[in-house]
Amino acid sequence: MKVGGVLGVIGGLIALLVGAIGHSATGMLGSLAAGVGYSDGEASMQYYGVMSLALPIIGLVGAGLAFQQGTLGAALMAISAAGILFVFGAGVLSLICSILLGIGATLAFLDKGKTAV
Secondary structure (H helix, E strand, O other): OOHHHHHHHHHHHHHHHHHHHHHHHHHHHHHHHHHOOOHHHHHHHHHHHHHHHHHHHHHHHHHHHOOOOHHHHHHHHHHHHHHHHHHHOOOHHHHHHHHHHHHHHHHHHHOOOOOOO
């Protein structure tokens, strides 16, 4: 088994768990913003809600692809790790997910020529 893919799966699952909690929180904040008539806040919370689920799914797809197509899987995991840091900033939970996905992407890219036995 490729270590990069395994690290990507772990990082993606942690990111998906954190993203599901974040999606719930942004849904509540978005409805609160809509209730008081702040439409910009509602649109912003919808954006964060979609990104909190889309980016971890991209990372998990990349981790799954890393076992067969190392370069494509590494690219998807790197996009996911960079997107998590760009959208959510350098918080503790986003750093844990991004570091695991980033190391997994690097290892999957470096292991692209080798095949699993």
